[in-house]
Amino acid sequence: MQITPRVFSGMQPTGSLHLGNYLGAMVNWIELQKTHACIYCVVDLHAITVWQDPDELRRSIRQVTAAYIAAGLDPRKNVLFNQSQVSAHAELGWIFNCVARLGWLNRMTQFKEKAGKDREQASVGLYAYPNLMAADILAYRATHVPVGEDQKQHLELARDIAQKFNNDFKGSIVAQGIADGVFFPQPEPVITGPATRVMSLRDGTKKMSKSDPSDLSRINLSDDADTVARKVQKAKTDTEPLPSETAGLEGRPEADNLVGIYAALAHIGKQQVLRDHGGQQFSQFKRSLVEVAVAKLGPIAAESERLMADPAEIDRVLADGAERARAIARPVMEKVKDIVGLIRS
Ligand code: TYM
Numbered sequence: 001m002q003i004t005p006r007v008f009s010g011m012q013p014t015g016s017l018h019l020g021n022y023l024g025a026m027v028n029w030i031e032l033q034k035t036h037a038c039i040y041c042v043v044d045l046h047a048i049t050v051w052q053d054p055d056e057l058r059r060s061i062r063q064v065t066a067a068y069i070a071a072g073l074d075p076r077k078n079v080l081f082n083q084s085q086v087s088a089h090a091e092l093g094w095i096f097n098c099v100a101r102l103g104w105l106n107r108m109t110q111f112k113e114k115a116g117k118d119r120e121q122a123s124v125g126l127y128a129y130p131n132l133m134a135a136d137i138l139a140y141r142a143t144h145v146p147v148g149e150d151q152k153q154h155l156e157l158a159r160d161i162a163q164k165f166n167n168d169f170k171g172s173i174v175a176q177g178i179a180d181g182v183f184f185p186q187p188e189p190v191i192t193g194p195a196t197r198v199m200s201l202r203d204g205t206k207k208m209s210k211s212d213p214s215d216l217s218r219i220n221l222s223d224d225a226d227t228v229a230r231k232v233q234k235a236k237t238d239t240e241p242l243p244s245e246t247a248g249l250e251g252r253p254e255a256d257n258l259v260g261i262y263a264a265l266a267h268i269g270k271q272q273v274l275r276d277h278g279g280q281q282f283s284q285f286k287r288s289l290v291e292v293a294v295a296k297l298g299p300i301a302a303e304s305e306r307l308m309a310d311p312a313e314i315d316r317v318l319a320d321g322a323e324r325a326r327a328i329a330r331p332v333m334e335k336v337k338d339i340v341g342l343i344r345s
Helices: 019-032 054-071 088-097 102-106 109-115 124-138 149-168 170-175 225-234 253-266 270-277 282-308 311-340
Strands: 007-011 038-042 079-082 144-146 188-190
Touching: 007 019, 007 124, 019 038, 019 054, 019 144, 019 253, 019 282, 038 054, 038 311, 054 079, 054 282, 054 311, 079 311, 088 124, 088 311, 102 124, 102 149, 109 124, 109 149, 124 149, 144 149, 149 170, 149 188, 170 311, 225 282, 253 270, 253 282, 270 282, 282 311
Parallel strands: 007 038, 007 144, 038 079, 144 188
Antiparallel strands: none
């Protein structure tokens, strides 16, 4: 079984996607589909690590799928599906629960943030979440994982799990005919672009996030033009005009964030943004930012809405994607079971 280049990534269906999801990850997904075999997943099993209302969850799974397609991911070219339809994720996730060490999970900063003060009340799933994420990637022996900066630690864990599995079962892997003893690849994080960490519009030191109680802190992919304009206009800034060099953004987190957002939306570097807008007051720069944001996001919101009007068609796309995902994961899981020593029919 040769390891071939393959891209895997996913997003949680917990409400509408936001600009951080789009600029941090999805713009890279859209590029990678031109050159690579890609699998893009709606990770519903991850979503239920915290409470989800069942009707809301169903709606969110479809909404995220619609956003994927509306943003430009081609469901024929790529494999688009929701995680729970492919049992390999949960199966391999369990095996990785037995490979990963408690000490490794104890270091995960996202668990600490999400569990908050009352850790005893967090679900076991939330704790084991990074093992399932490793399974998502490795069930397809994916080699490249385009994500935002915040997923870096989880990907390092996925690499550790791949390596430990290969080491622990080295003899068995070789006995299965894989001469070099390397069954799982080391998945590479792909964290690139001017907006790998988009910050809240209300506080330039906090990540833009779905869980922020203030809707003004984020631009949702489902926001209409007026809402986008209002949120950008209300975005926190300092009182100085924009600098002309990127060095001048240091110590100015809100300015840096808005410039990064502009750069990512316009497909240019931050330096270029400052060459064009340096010296401007924020009121003026924000007007330009609204223009590029609405030009980019408006069509995505409109197309998502059109797709959401036909949920049965979205479900068909997901079922088709799941079948193709299963076909890729099946031989991997058969080999995993043989390597581990589990008897299968
Ligand atoms: P999730 O659903 O929180 O976010 C989806 C993607 O969006 C990126 N992202 C951001 N990028 C820049 N700035 C931000 N403010 C921002 N907020 C979110 C995330 O880095 C991510 O790429 N654990 C993952 C989902 C997952 C996954 C996987 C990803 C499950 N299995 C396997 C890759 C491979 C998560 O919760 O992403």
